[in-house]
Amino acid sequence: MIGFGGATLLIAGLVVLVACGAQIAVALGVVGFLGTYLATGDWHAVASLLAGAAYDGMRQPALLVIPLLMLMGEFIARSGAITALFRSLSRELRGLSGGTALAATVSQALYAFVAGASASSAAGFTRITYPALKAALSDGPMALGLLASSAAFGALIPPSVLLAVWGLLAHQPIGPLFLAALVPAIVTAGLFAVVVLSSAATRRTVAAGNASTGFTAHGIESAIGIALVLIVILGGIGTRLLTPLEAASVGTVIGLLMALRQGMRLAAIVEAILAVGRASAPILLLIFAAQIYSQALAVTGFGTALTSAVAGLGFGLGLATMVAIWLILSIVLDQLSIMALTVTVFAPAAIKLGIDPLAFALIGVIALETAQLIPPFGLLVFTAKAAVEDDGVALPEIFRHVLPFLGILLGLLLVLTTFPAIATWLPRLAF
Known part of the structure; x- marks a missing residue:
């Protein structure tokens, strides 16, 4: 144990390291090692901490779920499935007022699910959908507002990389987390569709794509493939026929088959694997550093003090x-x-406050996604605007069109807080 002053200095050191540009994983590791040494005065204890964190990390099969989900998404993205689905949906819904807007919103959310990160979705898929959506709505700010908002929603669609990371950090099973997100995701999708159609109905809609209607062969294959991924992963986990690791593996195979169907060659497969390796390695390193940081908080007693301080505020505050x-x-x-x-401290505090761990995980992920839409710092809005070359679009106008979707996500936070059973009944039924 170390005194309050020493613990405060450690946290201050963490803040200084981050402020100076140090990677979070490095900052957490340094503070974790230093805190353990100050609490024990023994470098052997520090070495044991490193060995214990490494052992605990390596023996968690769930750790492999993250790179597998990312590889699945990489294969699906390289197959062109989401683009084909957007174009097919645009043609299919061309007779519906706001049909192109709905097609773009659905496709953007699925792209965020595939990409595993809403920011990359806002940057990548916005470039593809923006021209057609702007033409259909005759309103650039509305188009970017829809795309930025649907990218934020996409991270809630299970299986979510964010939920998988949360599970590893909070030592929660990943399978129930995926199932817990399913009902809130469906409800949110329905509310998003209502807002999209009602907003787009007030604008002049223009048919997107060529004069043909209906799904192309590629669009049909893409829809079947994506639906199969969701059914296999969620169905396999829900029926307990597959573990999250096995489900992610099957999803990766389906993604690979989709890519091979569209002509993906060996060189591209290797390139995709290397790209996922480069992207997932920092995430795994961050989880490893967070485990060291968590153990240091436990050894020093500061983690327990912080948890008690937060819990002492009462449920609402x-x-x-x-x-x-x-x-x-x-x-x-x-x-x-x-x-x-934060998860190491907040998750135990939520339990002390009487908040269900599954509901709290969703509240955390939704809050982090919602933060990316809040003006004036909404990252997804800036990212979507930067992805297109349209100097005539003003940021305040984009934020104005984001507000209805922001209201839905904030409302979802309140509903989950008041009625956590919305998130918990399905995993409790399955597990």
């Missing part, structure tokens, strides 16, 4: 404080770094 901290940190840090910094 405690939860509001945690959400507020997430929103503030989102201005300067990415979602995974915020989770690594």
